[in-house]
Amino acid sequence: MHKIMTDLHQDHVNLAKLLTLLEQQADLLATGGDADLLLMTDIADYIRRYSDQIHHPKEDTIYEVFSARSSEAATVIAGVLLEHQDLPTITQAFQGLLDNVINDSAILSRQELQGKITAFIEAQKAHLNTEEAELFPLINSTLEAADWVAVEQSVEAHSDPLFGHQLMERYRNVHHLVMQQQA
Ligand SMILES: [Fe+2]
Structure with missing residues (x-):
């Protein structure tokens, strides 16, 4: 598997960990506890900053190169590209709501907030699962070395402010909880 795909897959694994943290917050609300709003807004901030602005554009480039090579899964790709357009709005709305x-x-009532969190998780999960289950295996088995050269020329290297080498101060708490989750 090309390094770019390994990295994108790792981004999905990382995102899934954050969605698990959000699920825990939704569960807390469902069982009468208080959710950690700051934690959730930090997670939304990371998704806006990294998934929406760095991860998705990288995938867009790959989908474009793949579409030029194969018409297989064209409908799935069209759908995923549309989701890439919509997800930043969903993330911003979620973060804005939490800030408010x-x-x-x-x-918001507990139940309303829980519903908003769950809807956000579902949108993220559905997108991630489509890419992992339907597109990534196809791309891995179709693209060849020359295609990857084209992709490499178009994508820029970016650091990940939460899971990368340099942790952004704002994400210290999220990072700590992800580490606990792994332990
Ligand atoms: Fe993705």
């Missing part, structure tokens, strides 16, 4: 709850400009 934090500064008291939005008042």
Whole structure:
């Protein structure tokens, strides 16, 4: 598997860990506890900053190169590309909602907040699962060395502010919880 695909797959594994943290927060609300709003807004911030702005554009480049090589899964790719357009709006709305709850400009019941968190998780999961199950295996078995050269020329190297070598201060708490999750 090409290094770019290994990295993108690892991004999905990392995102899944964050979605698990969000699930725990939704569960807390469901069982009468208090959710950690700051934690959730940090997770949304990372998804906006990394998944939406770095990870998805990289995939777009690969899907473009793949589409030029094969018409297989064209419908799936069209759908995923549309999701790449919609997901940043979904992430921003989720982060904005959490920010409003934090500064008291939005008042939601536990159940409403739980519903918003669950809907966000579902949208992210559905997207990630489609790519992992339907597209990545096909891309791995179709693209050849010359295709990857084309991809390499178009994608830029970016560091990951949460799972990369340099941890961004804002994500210290999320990082700590992810590490605990692994232990
Ligand atoms: Fe992805």
